[in-house]
Amino acid sequence: MSRTRIFLGIALCALGLVFLFEVFRPGGAPVAESRTFASSAECRACHAEVYAEWETSQHAQSWTNPAVRMLSNDFANQDCIDCHAPRPVFHTGIGERVLPRITRREEGVDCIACHLLPDGRMAGTKTIDSAPCRPVATLDLQRPEFCAGCHNQHKTVDQWRESDWPARGEDCSSCHMPFRDADPNRGRAHVFPGGHDLVTVQRAVELRGRRVDDRWVIEVENVGAGHSYPTDERSRSSDLFWRPRGEEKWRHLYRIRDPYRTETDLASTLLHANTTLTQEITGPDADGPIEVALFYMRQPYWKDPADPDPLTADLSALVHAIELVP
Amino acid sequence: MRLAVLAPSLLAAACGGETADVSQARPPAVLPAFETRDVVRARIAALEAELVASRPLESVESVEPGEREHVRGLAALVAGEDRGMRAVALEDALAVGDACVPELAALARDGGAAGAAGAEREAAVELLGALDTVRAAEELLLLLETAEEPWLRAHAAWRLDGTTQDWTLPRLVLRMKYETDHETVVWLSRTLATLGNFTGLGVLHVVATTSPDELQRSSALARMQEIAAAAGFEDPDELRRAWEEGGEEALFRPPRSPRLELEVFRWIAGFDEFQLRGVDDGRFLLARLGPRAAEWMGEALRDKSRYVRVHTAQSLQRMGRRARPAAPALVELLADPEAGPQAAEAFGAMAFAPAEAALAARLSPEHEPELRLACARALGVLAGVPEGRGLEPRTLDSLRALLAPEESAELREAARASLRGFGPE
Numbered sequence: 226m227s228r229t230r231i232f233l234g235i236a237l238c239a240l241g242l243v244f245l246f247e248v249f250r251p252g253g254a255p256v257a258e259s260r261t262f263a264s265s266a267e268c269r270a271c272h273a274e275v276y277a278e279w280e281t282s283q284h285a286q287s288w289t290n291p292a293v294r295m296l297s298n299d300f301a302n303q304d305c306i307d308c309h310a311p312r313p314v315f316h317t318g319i320g321e322r323v324l325p326r327i328t329r330r331e332e333g334v335d336c337i338a339c340h341l342l343p344d345g346r347m348a349g350t351k352t353i354d355s356a357p358c359r360p361v362a363t364l365d366l367q368r369p370e371f372c373a374g375c376h377n378q379h380k381t382v383d384q385w386r387e388s389d390w391p392a393r394g395e396d397c398s399s400c401h402m403p404f405r406d407a408d409p410n411r412g413r414a415h416v417f418p419g420g421h422d423l424v425t426v427q428r429a430v431e432l433r434g435r436r437v438d439d440r441w442v443i444e445v446e447n448v449g450a451g452h453s454y455p456t457d458e459r460s461r462s463s464d465l466f467w468r469p470r471g472e473e474k475w476r477h478l479y480r481i482r483d484p485y486r487t488e489t490d491l492a493s494t495l496l497h498a499n500t501t502l503t504q505e506i507t508g509p510d511a512d513g514p515i516e517v518a519l520f521y522m523r524q525p526y527w528k529d530p531a532d533p534d535p536l537t538a539d540l541s542a543l544v545h546a547i548e549l550v551p
Numbered sequence: 552m553r554l555a556v557l558a559p560s561l562l563a564a565a566c567g568g569e570t571a572d573v574s575q576a577r578p579p580a581v582l583p584a585f586e587t588r589d590v591v592r593a594r595i596a597a598l599e600a601e602l603v604a605s606r607p608l609e610s611v612e613s614v615e616p617g618e619r620e621h622v623r624g625l626a627a628l629v630a631g632e633d634r635g636m637r638a639v640a641l642e643d644a645l646a647v648g649d650a651c652v653p654e655l656a657a658l659a660r661d662g663g664a665a666g667a668a669g670a671e672r673e674a675a676v677e678l679l680g681a682l683d684t685v686r687a688a689e690e691l692l693l694l695l696e697t698a699e700e701p702w703l704r705a706h707a708a709w710r711l712d713g714t715t716q717d718w719t720l721p722r723l724v725l726r727m728k729y730e731t732d733h734e735t736v737v738w739l740s741r742t743l744a745t746l747g748n749f750t751g752l753g754v755l756h757v758v759a760t761t762s763p764d765e766l767q768r769s770s771a772l773a774r775m776q777e778i779a780a781a782a783g784f785e786d787p788d789e790l791r792r793a794w795e796e797g798g799e800e801a802l803f804r805p806p807r808s809p810r811l812e813l814e815v816f817r818w819i820a821g822f823d824e825f826q827l828r829g830v831d832d833g834r835f836l837l838a839r840l841g842p843r844a845a846e847w848m849g850e851a852l853r854d855k856s857r858y859v860r861v862h863t864a865q866s867l868q869r870m871g872r873r874a875r876p877a878a879p880a881l882v883e884l885l886a887d888p889e890a891g892p893q894a895a896e897a898f899g900a901m902a903f904a905p906a907e908a909a910l911a912a913r914l915s916p917e918h919e920p921e922l923r924l925a926c927a928r929a930l931g932v933l934a935g936v937p938e939g940r941g942l943e944p945r946t947l948d949s950l951r952a953l954l955a956p957e958e959s960a961e962l963r964e965a966a967r968a969s970l971r972g973f974g975p976e
């Protein structure tokens with residue numbers, strides 16, 4: 226028997242030992258077969274809670290939401306597809322812009338868009354080789370830059386960077402992916418509350434008023450958003466109205482909004498993090514008790530532009546209302 | 552685990568058998584990588600060098616303060632009713648040349664330091680148009696893009712009519728996206744047409760049929776007929792169809808300047824930017840350029856930036872049949888794992904039947920789901936092309952194979968729809 230054969234025989238025995246150790250070591254588990262996840266629906270079996278949360282989220286509806294379809298003319302405006310049906314974030318890289326996908330568009334911003342890694346594994350909070358999706362602990366998932374590919378198209382991440390929120394250690398997930406039941410052991414919820422969630426919007430701003438001499442001074446302060454209020458362009462605005470007590474019709478006082486790119490005649494009036502907007506109300510109608518209300522609009526167009534009415538506008542919600550008595 | 556894979560080979564060797572063929576243990580051959588290179592930036596650098604070499608950038612001084620009054624006087628004469636003096640003033644302005652551009656631009660924008668009246672401002676715009684230089688055209692474009700007064704934008708569009716500065720084309724097309732004043736749109740469309748771009752015909756049709764202002768409706772209709780007549784067509788709709796088809800070689804492929812080519816490549820380079828605003832603008836305007844631009848865009852499909860490749864392919868898709876000069880480059884792009892699906896979609900929009908075999912070859916399971924789906928859909932478009940000869944039997948077989956239950960629902964649906972395009976199954 227030649228030396229080579231002896232050497233190969235020893236090598237084979239060593240390999241066998243390694244193989245047996247890998248399979249039968251205490252607490253060890255076989256590595257899962259490599260497979261490609263082709264749809265987020267495949268995630269549901271193992272991640273039922275997360276999947277159920279995501280299904281109710283705006284991410285899940287980014288392709289099917291009727292308001293989005295209306296504003297994009299049923300996606301005839303193809304420019305919207307890049308972010309409303311994106312390829313995986315990790316495909317182009319953290320902080321880079323996402324690219325549009327062609328398949329499974331109705332799944333919107335789905336599990337695969339955020340978790341699929343270029344090697345076919347899934348980004349997660351733990352590395353588990355034996356799980357079918359073979360998750361890999363990936364800290365990048367929690368970085369604001371992860372969200373930036375889409376959400377910084379409207380400068381939301383830049384607004385956060387310019388605020389004091391990073392220094393406070395508060396980032397996107399603090400508000401939009403809080404721990405379930407405030408318990409870190411329960412993991413982060415995948416509902417992504419934002420502008421569609423009235424409680425989140427109410428937490429973002431405070432509405433105050435006081436009498437100064439012969440006028441009312443109204444203040445709106447961004448106390449709870451780590452970015453401008455509202456953020457996102459075009460389809461978001463927040464409007465301040467007032468009326469003498471007892472009157473039915475609201476009177477428009479001020480609009481907080483970043484205009485769409487075609488609206489070159491309008492200035493951006495966004496309320497940045499930790500800043501306060503001050504407006505005054507004067508005149509004989511305001512000498513008595515008045516009501517002031519802040520509305521949040523998920524589409525900024527009035528039925529009659531000459532006569533803004535928050536009660537007839539589509540997709541408007543009352544955020545705060547106060548009554549002021551001299 | 553990889554070591555375990557080698558075990559049989561080692562076992563065979565240890566047991567004295569013939570040396571195993573190691574190649575049998577290798578994974579299947581990987582398709583050659585799609586090769587990319589720095590196309591766009593290199594092209595921009597070359598074009599910039601060409602422009603500098605052919606026409607050194609001269610430092611053009613503005614007229615002296617004392618002469619500003621003279622320039623303003625020229626504008627006043629052009630605004631006046633004396634035809635003779637008007638002609639002299641025009642000739643004089645041309646003699647002064649680019650030096651009077653800043654003063655004319657200031658006059659046009661807001662009346663200048665002396666607060667010129669409306670007629671003089673109009674005359675300043677006219678003189679800028681008559682100068683027909685790079686500098687003057689740049690000022691007219693700026694007026695068109697930024698002036699708040701609609702009449703001023705309309706005048707700028709009107710006075711660009713007949714310009715020889717074809718590099719203004721991309722920005723003129725982009726203005727169609729943002730312009731809200733119908734009169735400006737009407738003149739903009741005519742200016743585009745004189746530069747061999749007929750994308751404004753569709754907009755003119757909208758103004759002619761929907762504007763609440765009768766004067767604007769009739770003006771749009773008149774411009775449509777003018778444009779068609781100048782192009783040798785009796786019917787504006789016929790011209791519009793020809794433009795969409797990309798035929799009429801001479802008409803839609805006028806000689807183009809290196810400066811226009813440079814502008815186009817700069818817009819393509821902008822696809823690499825993070826902000827989608829510029830990308831959206833780029834996709835909008837590039838999709839509305841002519842067949843010559845499609846050739847340049849075809850070159851960009853080999854660029855090393857994935858964003859350049861994907862968005863250029865999308866622009867060609869939106870360009871439709873006019874994009875056919877880029878077809879050879881798009882066939883190669885099908886091999887790009889990142890932009891391949893967009894290439895397939897472009898073939899569908901172009902109804903480019905010669906791509907059938909290339910598309911059908913990408914239906915098999917070893918290709919990415921995105922590419923397979925895009926190819927299946929594109930073949931459906933080719934199957935339905937009225938002048939087409941239908942799909943090859945082999946292609947139909949490939950599509951039928953996608954109906955297998957193990958394929959995804961949307962791939963099956965796409966195959967079914969494409970087969971329906973050819974006929975009932």
